[in-house]
Amino acid sequence: MLRVEDLTIWFGQPPDRIDAVRGVGFDIAAGESFGLVGESGSGKSTILRAVAGLNPNWSGRIEVDGRPLRADRRDRAFFKTVQMVFQDPYASLHPRHSVDAVLGETLRLQGMDRIDSRIQKLLDDVGLGRGFRFRYPHQLSGGQRQRVAIARALAAEPRLLLLDEPTSALDVSVQAEILNLLADLRAEHGLTYLLVSHDLAVIAHMCDRLAVMQQGRIVEILSAAQLRGDAAEAPYSRHLIAASLGR
Numbered sequence: 001m002l003r004v005e006d007l008t009i010w011f012g013q014p015p016d017r018i019d020a021v022r023g024v025g026f027d028i029a030a031g032e033s034f035g036l037v038g039e040s041g042s043g044k045s046t047i048l049r050a051v052a053g054l055n056p057n058w059s060g061r062i063e064v065d066g067r068p069l070r071a072d073r074r075d076r077a078f079f080k081t082v083q084m085v086f087q088d089p090y091a092s093l094h095p096r097h098s099v100d101a102v103l104g105e106t107l108r109l110q111g112m113d114r115i116d117s118r119i120q121k122l123l124d125d126v127g128l129g130r131g132f133r134f135r136y137p138h139q140l141s142g143g144q145r146q147r148v149a150i151a152r153a154l155a156a157e158p159r160l161l162l163l164d165e166p167t168s169a170l171d172v173s174v175q176a177e178i179l180n181l182l183a184d185l186r187a188e189h190g191l192t193y194l195l196v197s198h199d200l201a202v203i204a205h206m207c208d209r210l211a212v213m214q215q216g217r218i219v220e221i222l223s224a225a226q227l228r229g230d231a232a233e234a235p236y237s238r239h240l241i242a243a244s245l246g247r
């Protein structure tokens, strides 16, 4: 579903260019949930932002359903398929846009009709009732805001969701609710996830496989069973341990 080949992503220009991601490759099957873990600064968010089209400075190949993302310009059809949910729902929602405005605008941009009923359906899907439709971000809790951010991502009817630490800005009690919501949505909508988290418990709960990153490279790809330590071979790898200690 998502294929990444020989992906290098950089910041700045020579002679100050920094290659934050170097020659990375992985495949994610449709419906799979794939995690990226690794020490701080290893390039996890940089990969998500490139796949989301937020950083054009990359080389290699990024392909969704066989359709390549071009590095040189935004591609509407590609981005309809791929949506991102950011870590901080406080920052990712405009303070003066109501829930209705946020969802309505996204639906209109996608050229969709029956906006009213679609907004209601999206709110239902993320577990927010009608009463939330005309609220503004400051009238919502952190968890409710993240539900709105998830609804906004779903409004484009994506196939791939990029989740960048989607619960780490939330209280512990709310984190589990949002993770369960994301797990339910994946099953209900047949979504594919690429998830970044520094929390191995989150990755073990949410992901079928994971890649461990170090200094811009993938050093290992493991199944969630290996991560949980219940696979026959069960290598709690030195890379993974280093990644978790590197936080």
Ligand SMILES: Nc1ncnc2c1ncn2[C@@H]1O[C@H](COP(=O)(O)OP(=O)(O)OP(=O)(O)O)[C@@H](O)[C@H]1O
Residues within 6 Å of the ligand: 011, 012, 018, 020, 038, 039, 040, 041, 042, 043, 044, 045, 046, 047, 198
């Ligand atoms: N806008 C930028 N300009 C220059 N360098 C950047 C920029 N954004 C990220 N980097 C660098 O790219 C590298 C990878 O950063 P990235 O945010 O992808 O790491 P990460 O693995 O997601 O880390 P964390 O777990 O701390 O969020 C880091 O060395 C970082 O300093």
